[in-house]
Amino acid sequence: MSIVRRENNRSEVILDAAALLFANRGFHKATIRDITGAVDMLPGSVYYHFESKAGILLAVYREGVRRVVESVEDHIAGVVDPWDRLTAAAVGHMEAILSPTAYARVIVMVRPGDVPELAAELTAVRDEYESLWRGLVADASPAIDHSLFRLFLLGAANSSQLWFRDDGRSPREIATALIDALRHPVGGAR
């Protein structure tokens, strides 16, 4: 039997570079020239691999969601207590969106509304991921509207991308502190 060769991975190299640039500069400020320049290619050549700049973003976005889903599922595997699962999921989420690999960072950095022609599709990809969280939150049954709880949790988690520093708290520490703050009382008596 013959070995099936991987498709030539030039497309993947382009995607890696695009992910990094989209994550660091945002979709509009990262240009086709930036992306091709980063992989020693000329601007026209990218259109052999992708039909448009938006098409590149969509591919990066999907891979980003795939990676964060994978990270979350890896972390919750085998964990049974619902709140421990929530903590594990938060750690998986945080590690993915703060990863230097950049793919998952793009799904936080680039908001669907930034690219109107792709907004519906990007939102759908995001929602697919958020439905994973719906289940996790429902199982933990927090004493607050579950929808708000999920939005607060992911909002707080994602905002870490604005202030996270490599020489500070680890993604794991941040995620754990976040779930703890929501699980246990941190406030004064009343």
Next chain:
Amino acid sequence: MSIVRRENNRSEVILDAAALLFANRGFHKATIRDITGAVDMLPGSVYYHFESKAGILLAVYREGVRRVVESVEDHIAGVVDPWDRLTAAAVGHMEAILSPTAYARVIVMVRPGDVPELAAELTAVRDEYESLWRGLVADASPAIDHSLFRLFLLGAANSSQLWFRDDGRSPREIATALIDALRHPVGGAR
């Protein structure tokens, strides 16, 4: 004594339009043509009032921070219990950043990194506002690192801009639910 006439308010009209467009489309997608078109002016004319597009953003940003500070201070005035003050401040913050008026929305929508030449200045303006929160959090003394608490709180609050709808929960309800979730236990026993 003569009445001092307000400076002609054409500049303010431009700022209003710019705030709305920056808030809705982001800095890079809102063009000078969009802004001047919205106030029936031609692109070149705006440079009589402002030296550059970035200069317009800076003015909008400062006014946005001024408004959210004002809103927060109005809400906490006279409230003495530290956690009640936190709730009041959150309501003020939320109402400002979800206001249709758009100025305060810009400080959430446009991230300092979006405009490198202004990044330091925008961050400084933001920090001035966040220091107000440092005091509020310190007074409430939550049983969690105060810096993380502030970042989680504002991160969750600001993310509401992505999912808030006029026909859903009010800014006040959202803010109250957020502080409650952090103040009281919502999790299971452990």
Next chain:
DNA sequence: GTCTATAAGGCGATAGAC
């Protein structure tokens, strides 16, 4: 203060050679 006209450059994307 606002206009006209345009400079100067960046952008995504395409056609066709190799």
Next chain:
DNA sequence: GTCTATCGCCTTATAGAC
């Protein structure tokens, strides 16, 4: 698959008339 060359459009910003 990649390159060369460039199209057509859009951008911020400016110079000078009014």
